[in-house]
Amino acid sequence: MNFLGLIGRVMLTFLATAGRLGIFTVNSVSHCLRPPFFIRHIGSQMINIGYYSLPVVGLTALFTGAVLALQIYEGGSRFNAESAVAGIVVIGFVRELGPVLGGLMVAGRVSAAMAAEIGTMRVTEQIDALTTLATDPFKYLIAPRLIAATLMLPCLVLVADVIGVAGGFILSTDKLGFNPGAYLKTTVDYLEYDDVMSSLVKAGVFGFIIALMGCYHGYHSRGGAQGVGVATTNAVVSASILILMSNYVVTELFFSQ
Amino acid sequence: MTGTSTQRMPKISLRGVKKRFGPKVVLDGVDLDVDDGESMVIIGGSGTGKSVLIKCILGILTPDEGSIKVGGVEATRLRGKERQAFLEKFGMLFQGAALFDSLPVWENVCFGLLAEKRIRRKEARDLAVEILRQVGLEADVANLSPAELSGGMQKRVGLARAIAAKPEIIFFDEPTTGLDPIMADVINSLIVDCVQDLGSTTITITHDMASVRKIADKVGMLYKGKMIWTGPKSEIDSSGNEYVDQFIHGRAEGPIHMDILKL
Ligand SMILES: Nc1ncnc2c1ncn2[C@@H]1O[C@H](COP(=O)(O)OP(=O)(O)OP(=O)(O)O)[C@@H](O)[C@H]1O
Ligand SMILES: [Mg+2]
Numbered sequence: 164m165n166f167l168g169l170i171g172r173v174m175l176t177f178l179a180t181a182g183r184l185g186i187f188t189v190n191s192v193s194h195c196l197r198p199p200f201f202i203r204h205i206g207s208q209m210i211n212i213g214y215y216s217l218p219v220v221g222l223t224a225l226f227t228g229a230v231l232a233l234q235i236y237e238g239g240s241r242f243n244a245e246s247a248v249a250g251i252v253v254i255g256f257v258r259e260l261g262p263v264l265g266g267l268m269v270a271g272r273v274s275a276a277m278a279a280e281i282g283t284m285r286v287t288e289q290i291d292a293l294t295t296l297a298t299d300p301f302k303y304l305i306a307p308r309l310i311a312a313t314l315m316l317p318c319l320v321l322v323a324d325v326i327g328v329a330g331g332f333i334l335s336t337d338k339l340g341f342n343p344g345a346y347l348k349t350t351v352d353y354l355e356y357d358d359v360m361s362s363l364v365k366a367g368v369f370g371f372i373i374a375l376m377g378c379y380h381g382y383h384s385r386g387g388a389q390g391v392g393v394a395t396t397n398a399v400v401s402a403s404i405l406i407l408m409s410n411y412v413v414t415e416l417f418f419s420q
Numbered sequence: 421m422t423g424t425s426t427q428r429m430p431k432i433s434l435r436g437v438k439k440r441f442g443p444k445v446v447l448d449g450v451d452l453d454v455d456d457g458e459s460m461v462i463i464g465g466s467g468t469g470k471s472v473l474i475k476c477i478l479g480i481l482t483p484d485e486g487s488i489k490v491g492g493v494e495a496t497r498l499r500g501k502e503r504q505a506f507l508e509k510f511g512m513l514f515q516g517a518a519l520f521d522s523l524p525v526w527e528n529v530c531f532g533l534l535a536e537k538r539i540r541r542k543e544a545r546d547l548a549v550e551i552l553r554q555v556g557l558e559a560d561v562a563n564l565s566p567a568e569l570s571g572g573m574q575k576r577v578g579l580a581r582a583i584a585a586k587p588e589i590i591f592f593d594e595p596t597t598g599l600d601p602i603m604a605d606v607i608n609s610l611i612v613d614c615v616q617d618l619g620s621t622t623i624t625i626t627h628d629m630a631s632v633r634k635i636a637d638k639v640g641m642l643y644k645g646k647m648i649w650t651g652p653k654s655e656i657d658s659s660g661n662e663y664v665d666q667f668i669h670g671r672a673e674g675p676i677h678m679d680i681l682k683l
Contacts, residue, residue, distance in 0.1 A: 280522075288518035291480045296532040296581075297507040 187379050194299065194306040201307050208311035212273050212370075213318055219272060220265050224323040227260055228252065228330025236339050248341070249349035252331035257358045261324040263410055266369030269316065270376075270402040277308055277377025278398035282384035282391035290382070305382070308374045316370025317363040324362055361417040368413060369406050376402035429492055431456040431589065431621045432477065437486035438645075439472055446472050447483070448645030454638070459615045460623045461632050461653075463667060464642035465676065470625045471515055473642065474591045477623075478510060479503065490589070508536060511587035515594050515625075517578035519566035525552070525577055526562040532585040551580045556606050572598045579607065583614055590614060592624040596631050608634040629668055632656070641667060643676070 335341040376398045384394035430453040439447040446469040454460045475481040488495045526548035549559045555576040596604035640650040649661045666674030
């Protein structure tokens, strides 16, 4: 009896949250598409998300690219496939590691910051104040963040892809004794248009998820500093999970003919 | 707007407004009329739902039941553009000031005017300085961020923001809390000026009887979710209502019991 009640309650909470998130998403997207646009806010968010995430994303990409090359070389040597390093590094990085790692790193940085900022505005009544000053918080706070993140993540991931491949290149030529010219030629030969496209599409989707989760959890936070803390955690966790889930979906759409 | 029509229509009219949070009933059928250009003061104990009441009028909170009419228009059902236009009539001073901490003080003050594109950014700063003067703040405050101000200064910036657009209707949630008595009197005079010069309709929430006596045309007392007494300021001392008497004299003994553990 009590157990059934528990299942029912969990189900109801889940459905309520899904519905709330659905409405929030539709509302946010519709504000992204309709003028007026707060260009100054979009610009400052783009700098914050794109430019200030560069060090984190760049370092992650550099070392991961190098590790990938090393692992493939070591692992590949068991069946004489050392020569595949360049090809596997570029495909693996551009298709998967670049967007996913970039997305996760930015989720940790940006989702959390957005949830904390908007959450604090919520609990200190700043969002109510916005409303009474006839400014829609969706238009003023949420749309600029969504637009900026969706546009900037592809740029970031493009940079991450290049740095990641460069990491593999540096390690391979410097430590594993590959010929630089040959390595670069293989890299370019292996890379296809679809790989880059999928990388950028994934990045766009992840950017949208990152901003959406940050804004959603911030916007619905309640109960002072503790509430903002909970919102921040939830934003990062849910953004990370949704990134990994949507990564599968986009991969399936692109590469399963 | 014809203010002197034979059938006087209140500017703000509430009927049977109810609001609860979970099991806790905060407003339990509030009726309230405020005429055009009138200064209404709402008094009542801490936690009786005064702030909730004005948030319901603004639509920040949605009442569970009841009707809220502003200028004859049912406010609870407005959406989109209509709601936007509705909100442009209002100014509001929040109890906790609620300044935008990402913006400097001057941008806070002129936020509404800038958002409605009624002034350009270049003019906004000068205008902000002028309005800040009215609330007793120096010009150099304009460039500070809200976090650099004291509580009372934040309150006054919030007040400046509320009156900057010269709105038709202004709500003040505890405008003088946290101010010294002299500054409190300055702010009270400012509110009186808003009503007299701008012709604004105001609702002020306060615990401060000096404010009540200075700014009120009409006084209402909220207790246990209902307006238990409303009347003109002149009748407040002879209301014959023991709840009101206890409140205005600040007595611990009386019909209003504070649930406090006696040691
Ligand atoms: N968002 C909310 N969620 C749950 N309960 C709330 C919320 N806002 C207000 N309340 C409850 O409603 C009651 C009235 O709150 P309100 O802020 O209106 O009090 P108040 O009359 O303004 O008091 P004070 O004079 O101390 O400011 C309080 O008991 C509070 O617990
Ligand atoms: Mg209050």
